Amino acid sequence: MSGTAGVTSAVQAEELSFTVCGDEVDPTWEGFIAEWEEQNPDWPVATEAVGWGQCQDKVTTLAAAGSPVDLAYVGSRTLKQLALNDLIVEIPMSQEEQDAYYNYVPETVSFDGTQWGVPVAFSTKALFWNKDLFEEAGLDPETAPTTWEEEIDFARQIEENTDADGFGLVAKTFDNTMHQFLHWVYTNNGQVIDDEGNIVLNSPQVLAALEAIQEITQYSEEGPTAYEQNEVRAIFLDGSLGMVHGAISTGQLATEAGINWGVAPLPLGPDAEGPGTLLITDSLAVFNGTGREEKAIELAKFLTSPERQWEYEQSAGLTPLRPLPEVTTMMEQDPTWVPFIESIEYGGPEPLFTDYQGLQNTMIEMVQSVVTGQAEPQEALERAASELERFK
Numbered sequence: 001m002s003g004t005a006g007v008t009s010a011v012q013a014e015e016l017s018f019t020v021c022g023d024e025v026d027p028t029w030e031g032f033i034a035e036w037e038e039q040n041p042d043w044p045v046a047t048e049a050v051g052w053g054q055c056q057d058k059v060t061t062l063a064a065a066g067s068p069v070d071l072a073y074v075g076s077r078t079l080k081q082l083a084l085n086d087l088i089v090e091i092p093m094s095q096e097e098q099d100a101y102y103n104y105v106p107e108t109v110s111f112d113g114t115q116w117g118v119p120v121a122f123s124t125k126a127l128f129w130n131k132d133l134f135e136e137a138g139l140d141p142e143t144a145p146t147t148w149e150e151e152i153d154f155a156r157q158i159e160e161n162t163d164a165d166g167f168g169l170v171a172k173t174f175d176n177t178m179h180q181f182l183h184w185v186y187t188n189n190g191q192v193i194d195d196e197g198n199i200v201l202n203s204p205q206v207l208a209a210l211e212a213i214q215e216i217t218q219y220s221e222e223g224p225t226a227y228e229q230n231e232v233r234a235i236f237l238d239g240s241l242g243m244v245h246g247a248i249s250t251g252q253l254a255t256e257a258g259i260n261w262g263v264a265p266l267p268l269g270p271d272a273e274g275p276g277t278l279l280i281t282d283s284l285a286v287f288n289g290t291g292r293e294e295k296a297i298e299l300a301k302f303l304t305s306p307e308r309q310w311e312y313e314q315s316a317g318l319t320p321l322r323p324l325p326e327v328t329t330m331m332e333q334d335p336t337w338v339p340f341i342e343s344i345e346y347g348g349p350e351p352l353f354t355d356y357q358g359l360q361n362t363m364i365e366m367v368q369s370v371v372t373g374q375a376e377p378q379e380a381l382e383r384a385a386s387e388l389e390r391f392k
Contacts, residue, residue: 016296018047019072021055021282028315032308036299043295059287063087068287070296076108076281077359079116080352088285089293090114091300100306100322108281108349117283118300120309122319124277124347125183125245126339127151127267130164131260133242137161144264148187148212151243151267155219158242166219168232168244171364171371176229178363179278179350183245184209186276186348188269192359193351197392202385205271210377212269214370225368249317251336265339274346275339281321281350319344358391 020029025047033045050058059072064087074082082088093115098106101119109117131141137158145151155166170180185192190205221227221235229246236244237257244250245266254261265275284300286293302308306322313320319340320327331337353359366384369375375383 014043014292014295016043016045016071016292016299017069018045018299019055019059019069020047020049021052021073021075022049023051024049026312026316028312029303032303032312036302040295043299045299059285060087063287063289066289068289070287070290070292071300072285072287073120074117074283074285076117076119076283077350077352077356079109079283079285080111081354081356082285083111083116084354087288088116089288089297090116091118091286091297102279102321102323102344104279104344104347104349105281105321108279108352109283111352117285118304119281119321120284120304120312121282121316122313122321123247123280124319124340124343125247125266126277126343127243127264128236128246128250128254129154129243129262129264130236130239130241131262133158133162133164133239137242141260142262144262145243145267146264147267148184148208148269152212152216152219155216155242159219162242164240164242165221165235166242167216168227168236168241169213169217169220169224169371170227170229170232170245171224171368172226172228172231173364173368174228175360177367178360179280180229180245181209181213181363181367182278182348182350183266183276184212184269186278186346187266187272189271189273189276189346190269191348192363192388193353193392199385199388199392201388202381205269207377207381208269208271210366210370210381213367214377217371224371248319248337248340252317263336263339265343272346275343276346276348277340277343279344279347279349353388353391355391359388362387362391 037044056078059069062068105119109115109119127144129144135141138161139154145154158164158166170177185206188205188209190203191200194200232244233246233250235241237253251263266277286296362384366380369380370377
């Protein structure tokens with residue numbers, strides 16, 4: 001036996017660890033990763049799918065313990081906290097890269113003028129309505145409400161003239177209660193925190209949103225604090241709700257459920273400048289301290305290049321991140337996409353806070369206190385705005 005037997009003559013390949021939040025790695029990504037490995041044979045990728053309930057905590061805990069993964073799929077709301085704790089590295093975008101996205105998408109991953117993640121998934125919302133329930137209630141089944149006033153009035157008519165409830169109100173102790181409320185904020189030109197880091201929640205625009213929530217509660221499903229958005233959607237799919245705010249997938253599910261449905265932009269508040277929505281993204285974050293950060297950034301940008309990102313969005317049914325020519329074609333072929341794209345211009349990003357859990361809990365408590373009648377909107381708003389100063 002040779003004295004060199006068993007000794008590797010080639011340079012040892014260096015593995016990149018990639019944690020993906022969800023039940024599985026999307027098949028489209030599996031193909032992209034195979035393409036990457038073919039081009040980068042010394043940099044194989046080890047992927048791990050972790051359920052959303054544990055994913056954020058797992059990658060954060062590993063990083064804090066000094067054993068970070070190289071790359072992770074995270075909610076963009078976590079980026080500020082991760083960055084301020086020196087757990088992730090900057091991923092600066094050139095002006096050309098920023099301009100390639102829809103407006104405000106780079107802001108969902110930025111603070112202090114620096115980007116801390118690469119956007120990878122995008123969600124916008126629109127109003128879905130049950131046409132049969134509209135007709136039964138004496139409403140025009142082909143006409144959606146365009147203002148909050150109409151939305152509340154239509155919900156009242158459905159509540160009073162059918163066996164269904166008028167509107168699906170999300171108020172459970174769950175993250176999407178805050179997200180659903182932000183739809184109202186961003187359809188009335190409101191904000192939670194401004195570009196200078198000032199808490200601006202206590203404003204006439206946000207107060208009006210909270211007052212609208214208070215009013216529509218009486219025409220919503222019983223006990224809205226028991227329901228998150230997927231549970232509210234399930235009631236709509238059962239034919240027992242007149243209207244919900246939902247993602248594009250709601251339409252496909254409604255068709256499968258036999259619902260005669262329509263979709264339109266979210267109704268607008270009195271101070272709205274145009275159709276709006278919460279612009280919420282997930283991102284790829286590169287963790288600090290691995291010694292492989294540059295290669296991990298390269299992988300993140302490889303996976304999210306325009307042509308690959310478009311293919312992934314089509315596979316996953318996501319709102320496109322970039323205004324590619326293919327988006328225009330998609331809207332022409334499927335007009336149900338139109339309200340989800342046109343609402344981007346006046347939408348707003350998920351607020352980035354140092355303590356995103358504190359932000360989330362404060363916003364949920366504010367909504368719940370109004371929905372349950374424990375507080376009037378102005379009182380709840382003032383208390384929440386004061387609380388948020390601790391978490392920004």
